[in-house]
Amino acid sequence: HKDLLDVSDLSTGDVERIFEAADSFLEINRRPVKKVPTLKGRSVVLFFAEPSTRTKTSFDMAAKRLSADSFSLSKSMSSLTKGESLKDTVLTLQAMNPDAIVMRHGVSGAAQFIAERLNCSVINAGDGWHAHPTQALLDAVTLRRAWSGDFGGKTLLILGDIAHSRVARSNVNLLTRLGVNVRLCAPRTLLPPKVETWPVEVYSDLNKAVKDVDAVMCLRLQLERQQDGLLPSLREYSREYGLGKRHLLNAHGGAVVLHPGPINRGVEIASELADMGESLILDQVESGVATRMALLFLFLTRKDQGGERV
Ligand code: CP
Numbered sequence: 001h002k003d004l005l006d007v008s009d010l011s012t013g014d015v016e017r018i019f020e021a022a023d024s025f026l027e028i029n030r031r032p033v034k035k036v037p038t039l040k041g042r043s044v045v046l047f048f049a050e051p052s053t054r055t056k057t058s059f060d061m062a063a064k065r066l067s068a069d070s071f072s073l074s075k076s077m078s079s080l081t082k083g084e085s086l087k088d089t090v091l092t093l094q095a096m097n098p099d100a101i102v103m104r105h106g107v108s109g110a111a112q113f114i115a116e117r118l119n120c121s122v123i124n125a126g127d128g129w130h131a132h133p134t135q136a137l138l139d140a141v142t143l144r145r146a147w148s149g150d151f152g153g154k155t156l157l158i159l160g161d162i163a164h165s166r167v168a169r170s171n172v173n174l175l176t177r178l179g180v181n182v183r184l185c186a187p188r189t190l191l192p193p194k195v196e197t198w199p200v201e202v203y204s205d206l207n208k209a210v211k212d213v214d215a216v217m218c219l220r221l222q223l224e225r226q227q228d229g230l231l232p233s234l235r236e237y238s239r240e241y242g243l244g245k246r247h248l249l250n251a252h253g254g255a256v257v258l259h260p261g262p263i264n265r266g267v268e269i270a271s272e273l274a275d276m277g278e279s280l281i282l283d284q285v286e287s288g289v290a291t292r293m294a295l296l297f298l299f300l301t302r303k304d305q306g307g308e309r310v
Helices: 013-030 056-067 086-094 110-115 133-146 166-177 234-241 280-301
Strands: 043-048 069-074 100-106 121-127 156-161 181-185 201-203 217-219 257-260
Touching: 013 056, 013 110, 013 133, 013 166, 013 280, 043 086, 056 100, 056 121, 056 133, 056 280, 086 100, 086 110, 086 121, 100 110, 100 280, 110 121, 110 280, 121 201, 133 166, 133 280, 156 166, 166 181, 166 234, 181 257, 257 280
Parallel strands: 043 069, 043 100, 100 121, 156 181, 156 217, 181 201, 217 257
Antiparallel strands: none
């Protein structure tokens, strides 16, 4: 493939190759000397039109650890602020001959819009509510390690603002394909339209939703994407849907907790739980660098890029 717009672009074989490469890079990243020459001479533009800590930094680190050159552009520092269009911005970036553009944008479909207009690889780093494929892949890499490689029969609860979450959409898509039973739990106002067509079980009561799960993924309330009046109040939300230690008593023994970040302690997750042994939140960040190294490696060494891979 030229582009990664969502996890549905990937076959089961592609996902397996990403897992294997990510595992190797995780080991390399734990060494004192982490840099390898694999992508020397390649270049990657990181074009982030929405804020990011984890995704942008980990792509930057991934590129540098593979010896590729990375160049960053944010919306506020770009000529988008002078009225230049997205199309002209990305055509300008492409004229500099990068091998890939990693883009985050607030509009669903923005990654596809640019991928159709560019010859270089486009990797979607999150587009509106639509998709966040690299987050879903790093979450799967993290769970695969926690579950010793076996997704079959495991149950994951995704809890919180699912309506506005590209992370939930990509994770449901990928993890159900891998054999995970996915449950969603949210107040009705934070469930997506047509949720009944998703391959999931839907709950509104957290105490029931958490029973016998193997993992809980908490999501941030995306207040920046919500109109007034959609929410329960923050206090009501955290009382009914904030994950605490007590909820895990009803989960399977050894159940783990994930969160894509950024976290709001005391709102969607109790602060003490975020720091406990059950929490894989920082493991997700570590997996994120390795997973993005795997993706840059696989996309930039495709056969049509002069490499050996398909
Ligand atoms: N999980 C995630 O996408 O985090 P950032 O917004 O910090 O990149």
